[in-house]
Structures are given as structure tokens and as C-alpha cells.
Amino acid sequence: MYGTYLRLDITVHDGWRAVIRAAAKKLTPRARRDPAQRQTRQRFYREMLAHHREAQHLVRTWRL
Helix, strand or coil, X not given: CHHHHHXXXXXXXXXXXHHHHHHHHHCCHHXXXXXXXXXXXXXXXXXXXXXXXXXXXXXXXXXX
């Protein structure tokens, strides 16, 4: 899933809302609407946010 995070076309300095918006655009319209896929969507969004937090942590640590 890290590859998907890299393809979101966001910067490390973007906020969490930008991550969610970009991740939602990667999903098909049917996947965004389907109530049966809600848990899967939430897991996907949380994973993208976790990758974003890791990237932000690396930037802060190494002052990039």
C-alpha cells in the first residue's frame, strides 16, 4: 500500500484532509458509495494516513 500512498500526488506538508481527498479520488465511485465496503474504505484511509504520518516524521527527524 505504500506504493499507493506515493501515487496520491501530495506533499509531506499537506494536511490529513488532503490525504483523504486524494485517497478517495483513487477509489472507484462504486467503492466510495457501497455501504458493504465501509470497513475496507476506513482501513484504506487509515493506512494512507499512517504512511503520511511516517513521511512527516522522517522529514521532521532529518529536517528535509
